[in-house]
Amino acid sequence: MKQQLERILQRVQKPARYIGGEYNEIIKDKSKINIRFAFCFPDTYEIGMSNLGLHILYGVLNGEPDVWCERVFAPWGDMEEEMRRCNVPLYALESGDPISSFDIIGFSLGYEMSYTNVLNMLDLAGIPIKASDRKELFPIVFAGGTSCVNPEPMSDFFDLFAIGEGEELDLDIVNLLKIAKKGGWDKTRFLSEAAKIPGVYVPSLYDISYNSDGTLNSVLTNNGAPMVVTKRIIEELENSYFPSRTIVPSTEIVHDRVSLELFRGCIRGCRFCQAGYVYRPVRRRSPDFLLKKAEEALSDSGYEEITLSSLSTSDYKGLNELCDDLLEWCEPRKVSLSLPSLRADNFSMELMSKVQKVRRSGLTFAPEAGSQRLRDVINKNVREEELLESCRVAFEGGWNSLKLYFMLGLPTETDEDVLAIADLVNKVLDTWRTYAKNRSRGVKINVSTSCFVPKPHTPFQWESQIDMAEYSRRVKLLRENMRSRSVSYSWHEPDVSFVEAVLSRGDRRVGRAIEEAWRLGGKLDSWSEYFSFDRWVSAFEKCGLDMSFYACRVRNIDEVLPWNIISVGVDKSYLESERKNAYAGKITPDCRALCTGCGANSLLLRRDCDE
Amino acid sequence: MSRLLMRKTGNAKYLSHLDLMRTMQRAFVRAGLEIKHTQGFNPHPYMSFALPLSVGIESLCELMDFELDDATELERIPCTLNQKLPAGLHIVSAYRSENKFKNIKWLDIFCELYYDDEVPENAVTRLQNIFSKSVVVEKRTKRGTAQIDIFPLIGSLRINRTAEKVVAIDARISAQDPSLNPGLLITAINKYEQSLTPDFTKMERREIYDADLKVFR
Ligand code: SF4
Numbered sequence: 001m002k003q004q005l006e007r008i009l010q011r012v013q014k015p016a017r018y019i020g021g022e023y024n025e026i027i028k029d030k031s032k033i034n035i036r037f038a039f040c041f042p043d044t045y046e047i048g049m050s051n052l053g054l055h056i057l058y059g060v061l062n063g064e065p066d067v068w069c070e071r072v073f074a075p076w077g078d079m080e081e082e083m084r085r086c087n088v089p090l091y092a093l094e095s096g097d098p099i100s101s102f103d104i105i106g107f108s109l110g111y112e113m114s115y116t117n118v119l120n121m122l123d124l125a126g127i128p129i130k131a132s133d134r135k136e137l138f139p140i141v142f143a144g145g146t147s148c149v150n151p152e153p154m155s156d157f158f159d160l161f162a163i164g165e166g167e168e169l170d171l172d173i174v175n176l177l178k179i180a181k182k183g184g185w186d187k188t189r190f191l192s193e194a195a196k197i198p199g200v201y202v203p204s205l206y207d208i209s210y211n212s213d214g215t216l217n218s219v220l221t222n223n224g225a226p227m228v229v230t231k232r233i234i235e236e237l238e239n240s241y242f243p244s245r246t247i248v249p250s251t252e253i254v255h256d257r258v259s260l261e262l263f264r265g266c267i268r269g270c271r272f273c274q275a276g277y278v279y280r281p282v283r284r285r286s287p288d289f290l291l292k293k294a295e296e297a298l299s300d301s302g303y304e305e306i307t308l309s310s311l312s313t314s315d316y317k318g319l320n321e322l323c324d325d326l327l328e329w330c331e332p333r334k335v336s337l338s339l340p341s342l343r344a345d346n347f348s349m350e351l352m353s354k355v356q357k358v359r360r361s362g363l364t365f366a367p368e369a370g371s372q373r374l375r376d377v378i379n380k381n382v383r384e385e386e387l388l389e390s391c392r393v394a395f396e397g398g399w400n401s402l403k404l405y406f407m408l409g410l411p412t413e414t415d416e417d418v419l420a421i422a423d424l425v426n427k428v429l430d431t432w433r434t435y436a437k438n439r440s441r442g443v444k445i446n447v448s449t450s451c452f453v454p455k456p457h458t459p460f461q462w463e464s465q466i467d468m469a470e471y472s473r474r475v476k477l478l479r480e481n482m483r484s485r486s487v488s489y490s491w492h493e494p495d496v497s498f499v500e501a502v503l504s505r506g507d508r509r510v511g512r513a514i515e516e517a518w519r520l521g522g523k524l525d526s527w528s529e530y531f532s533f534d535r536w537v538s539a540f541e542k543c544g545l546d547m548s549f550y551a552c553r554v555r556n557i558d559e560v561l562p563w564n565i566i567s568v569g570v571d572k573s574y575l576e577s578e579r580k581n582a583y584a585g586k587i588t589p590d591c592r593a594l595c596t597g598c599g600a601n602s603l604l605l606r607r608d609c610d611e
Numbered sequence: 612m613s614r615l616l617m618r619k620t621g622n623a624k625y626l627s628h629l630d631l632m633r634t635m636q637r638a639f640v641r642a643g644l645e646i647k648h649t650q651g652f653n654p655h656p657y658m659s660f661a662l663p664l665s666v667g668i669e670s671l672c673e674l675m676d677f678e679l680d681d682a683t684e685l686e687r688i689p690c691t692l693n694q695k696l697p698a699g700l701h702i703v704s705a706y707r708s709e710n711k712f713k714n715i716k717w718l719d720i721f722c723e724l725y726y727d728d729e730v731p732e733n734a735v736t737r738l739q740n741i742f743s744k745s746v747v748v749e750k751r752t753k754r755g756t757a758q759i760d761i762f763p764l765i766g767s768l769r770i771n772r773t774a775e776k777v778v779a780i781d782a783r784i785s786a787q788d789p790s791l792n793p794g795l796l797i798t799a800i801n802k803y804e805q806s807l808t809p810d811f812t813k814m815e816r817r818e819i820y821d822a823d824l825k826v827f828r
Contacts, residue, residue, distance in 0.1 A: 007811050009625060010667055016630060019622040021698030023638075248637060250623075250697045251630045302637030302695070333640075334648065 002096070008082040016251035017045035018079060020071070020093030023248045024300075026062045027094055034066035034181070035174055038092050038099040038139075040107045042117035043526060045073040050255035052309060053108060053145070055246040057166050063241065067174055070094035071247075074117045074524065075124070083124060090125035100126045102139050104177055106170065107158070109145040112503035113496070113526035115154060118143075119518040122157070129515065131159045131204065137180060137187045144170065148201075149231070149278050150456040150563035153503055155203035156511035159187070160194055163566055164231030165264075167240050169199045195225040199232035201565065208508055214549055216507060216560035230567040231278070233603050237264065237285050244296040248303070257305035257338075258297045260290055262322075266311040267591040267611065269598075271379045271582050272368070272410065274455035275311055277575075278568040280600035281609040282591060287322040294326060298335055306330065307338045314351070315592075317611060323351060352394075363394055366405040369413075370421030376585045377412050379578075384424065388431050395435045401444040402428065408474045408491075409452040409466035411582060418474050421447070422482040429486060445487045449475065451497035455504055456563040457570065459578035462555040465501040467548070468494040495533035499525075501551035502540075507562040510550065512543045571599035613685055615675045616703040616828065620815075623699025624669045632658060634697060635675065641695040644688065647678040661712040662786055662819070668720075668793070670816035674712070674828075708828060716822040717766050718786040720793045724778045724800075724809035731806055734778050738770045741803045748798045761799065764791040778809075786819060 009015040030036075039058060041048030048054060054071070061069035070092035075083060083090070089098040099105060105127070107118050122129045127139065134141065143154065144162035151161040162169045173194060180190040195202040205225035209217040221227055234240045249256065265282035266275065285293075294306055306326070310316065323337065330337050339352065352363070367382055369375045375382060394402065406421050425447055432443045451471045454463040466474075471494040479489055503510065517539035524530035540547050555561065557576060564572075574597065581588055588596055592611045595601070601609050619631070626634065636656050639646050648654040661674040679685065688705035696702070731737070746762045766783035773779040784791040793814055801808045819827045 003811075006813075010811075015625040015666070016627065019625055021622050023634075023641075023695065023697045025698075248697075250626050250634050252633075299643075300641065302640035304636070304640075334654065 004086050004088055005091075005096070008079070008086055008088060012079045012082060013076065014251065017073070018075065018093075020096075022250050024245055025094060025247050026058070026068075028062075028068040030068070030095070032066065033068045034178060035064075035068070035104060036097075036102040037061055037067055037069040037174065038072050038102045038105045039069050040072040040099075040105055040118075040121055041074070042107055042109070042114040042121060043074055043524075044076060045249075045251075046253040047526075048073045048108075049247070049249050049253045051108065051110070052243070052259050052261060053110075053166070055243040056241060057106075057108075057170055058247070059243050059245070060167050060241045061170060061174065064171070064174070066178075068094070070097075072099055072121070074121055077524065077530070080120070080124065080523075090121055098125065100139070103181070104138075104140045104142070104174065106162075107141070107143040107145075109143045109147040109154065111526065112147060112153075112500050113531070114147075115503060115514050116518045116522040116525050118154065118157060119515060120523040123518075129518075130156055132156075134159070135187065137185060137190055140173075140177060140187075140190070142173065146275070146278060147504070149274070149566055149568055150504060150506070151201055151203065151566065152508045152562040153506035153510040153514060155508055156515070158203070159191060161201040161203070161229075162232075163199045163201055163229055164568075165233050167234050169197070169232045172197045173200065192223045192225075195223065199229065201229040203508075206565070214546075215556075216562060218560065219565060227565070228567050229565060230603070231569060233264075233281075233283070233569075235283065235604055235606070237261075237283050238289050242293050244293050245300050246297070248301045255307070256303070257307055258294065258301060258303045259307055259309045260294050260297070261285070262290060262308055262310040262313065262316045262319075263610070264310075265600075265609075267315050268312055268381065269379050269578065269588050269590065269596075270368075271377075271459040271578055272407065272452060272455075274458050277457050277570050277598075279311065280569055280598065281604060282611065284316065284610045287318045287325065290322060291325050291329070295329055298330075298333075304334065305336045305338060307340060309340065313339055315590075320351060350393075363399055363401070364403040364405065365390065367424065368405065368407050369410055369417060370406060370419070370424050371417045373585060374410060374413060374417045374420070376587055377582045378410055379582070379588055381587060381590070384427070387424070388427055391428050391431045392435045395432050395443075396437060398437050400432075400436070400438075400441050401446070403446045403448070404428070406447065406449045407452045408449045408478075409471055411452075411460055411463050413466075413474075415474075415477060418478050419481055421449075421478055425482055425487055426484075429484060432486075443486050445484075447482065447487060447489045448491065449478065449489075450492040451494040453497050453501045453504060456561070457566075457568050457575070459575045459582055461505070461561065461563075461575065462557060462559075462579065464554045465498065465551045467552050468498055471497075496531060498547070498551055499533070499536050502536075502547045503550075505562070506550050509543070509545060513540045513545050516540075516542050569598075569600040569603040574598045612676050612708055613678055613682070613705065614708045614828070615673075615677070615688070615705050617673045617675065618669075618671050618701045618703060619664065619673050619699060620669045620671070620701070621699040623697065624667055626699075627666050628660070628663045631660070631700075634700065638692055638695040638700075639677075642688075642691040644684055644691065645680040647680060659712075661715060662718070662790070664816060665792070665794070668814045668816060672718075672816060672819050674819070676712070706828070710821075710827065713787075714821045715786050715819050715827050716788075717783050717820040717824065719817040719819075720780075720782050720784055720796075721815045721817050722780040722782070722793065722796060723773065723813045724780065724797075724807075725811040725813070726776050726778070727810040728776075730772060730776055730778055734807055735770050735772055737804055737807060738778065738780070738800065739768075741799060741807075742768050742796075746799045746803070748795050748802055750792070750795065761791055761795055764789065783820075 119129045142160045148161045207220045211217045263284035265279045454460045646656045658677045689702040764785040769781040
């Protein structure tokens, strides 16, 4: 196989992503290994290696002396074609061994558009894609990651799901597998024992029945599997593994830098944001700890850039001091610090100017909605004055380009709200005219919109997505009313969002359509080169499933939702009241101002959320 | 000027020139060795490779110039840096040199031609014949293609059968002004004796020389 592979690599684009061997890659002596673990990321190397979760779990699993965790990524089309033609099965980068002989295969499911890749990778590995066709204990195929908060659409393919943060949970699963291996258990026994691990969902232990209108009737468990699987979290982040020694890719990837995770969770309760709900509650690391780890990670990797990663970085208490300390360390070493996802407030702007001493990158704000009314509906607590004030500071500071992100199709949105985006952009332009330092250079405002996708476990989980024609109409409306030469408007096509909406709130039957889409050639769906809307439409048609039923239908408040089986810690009643607040245009204070009792604190032994 | 002699073998041959630069830059930082940065608006570490290598070709003799902030550290470089490099990159030595890269003239390239069925009859002689006179091949240039005669760019050439299904070419070719892309040797075989086109080729850069055929360091 080795020479076969060598030949293939001569013919494909960017062969460096298929070879492993990077600095800090972990190689172990196979003869001393009990469990071979294939960590599969269902997208390309460049995307997967940019994922912080991968580096964390790789470190955690390889911390076990008798476990060897290796990485597997989806090959690009040309590589896949060659592999199939030359009978090279999907292999792990570290050992080059085919993963079909591994004990356990874990997929990281971060977004719906990677679903077809899962099937494609299993197939490339020569592993039956359906869990029910894999009778033997080995390999166990499971998934973790954000998308698993609604596991149902992918439940035909995985033996089990790990819900929530994986640091402890994945080890629990591996440890059980060790016992099973030693005891010679069969798969049935293993799965029914695994279902007892908190955070593990074993779909084969549940029976689903449907009503005549297509909605779920009931979910019954057998074998004593739990009625609700509650996500796992790490309570004390500082006591758990921190990735300060990570693999440094030799070839270019998307996010090629140290990523410093300040905290998990988010104090804001933006009602459209799934991450804001499913990662609750907030758990933070201390500035001292972070500074130490940042220095370790930068020294070890040799990276020339560090970024602060968290859902809402500006909410970190002590951010100013942390940045000062970091800059003090970074500047003489010519390391640059970058801050993504800042809020458009004064504090952030001050910080921004400080950070930009090292390197200047683009400035991005995400007001999400144009009118204050609609921003109140979605609980995006950015006021127009704040945004314009931030713009003023930016323009005075010499910035002359700005990106603004909005969503179209948010619940209750009217044409007035759409036009308010154009208004807001005009005000930003006025601000530039009034305050720009050097007007002769002109200004560029990049406005972009995407189509809102209602997500499970958010207050909008019952809402309908607007249909594609309606989205296009609103895009047109906005475009016609935003004609300044200084503004360039780009919009995401609604077809991807529509498929996303179908998959994210799908039930078990949707799995058939995913399989069909893959059989029709679907893969790498998050890449426009590969995504085909028509293919998804034919796949659903072939399975007799109506895509609009999943995307564009308002659910009854007491409908049995496919993801009811999963709890992320937030009470359903809280989501309901947040939905009511949305319709009333009522703002909910953030967790720092006031705990509004979402229930997520019950995941903590200490019962008190960090701020 | 401080200079490294390094190897780029095995899978490291798939790293591009840019990959290699970035990797070396980070390896220096990991090793705690500070290299001098360029002056100017966007300072970056100064490093320069002789004869950039095409992706897919191994090399035993890559040369990289750089300058250390603290020149006394030169000696410990191979040992410290080697612990900080990905698989396939290996520093052989670090030293001072005033010999400019522009003095490089020739390089040795070793090509293994693999034939899956069997080595064609009289392959060695027939290959030798191809390269014993003017060899005109099509070369891709920035402005399309051009016909060039590579014969003058070949200093010497030895052909041997090295294994049951392998024939090896040991060629000394022009390294620069103008350089000969070793891939054109295979292009020539394909053009003049198509039946000798190998199923698979491996190449390795083995040594570099100045105009007097003295090993260049
Ligand atoms: S329990 Fe209170 S403080 Fe904690 S996440 Fe929920 S609302 Fe916020």
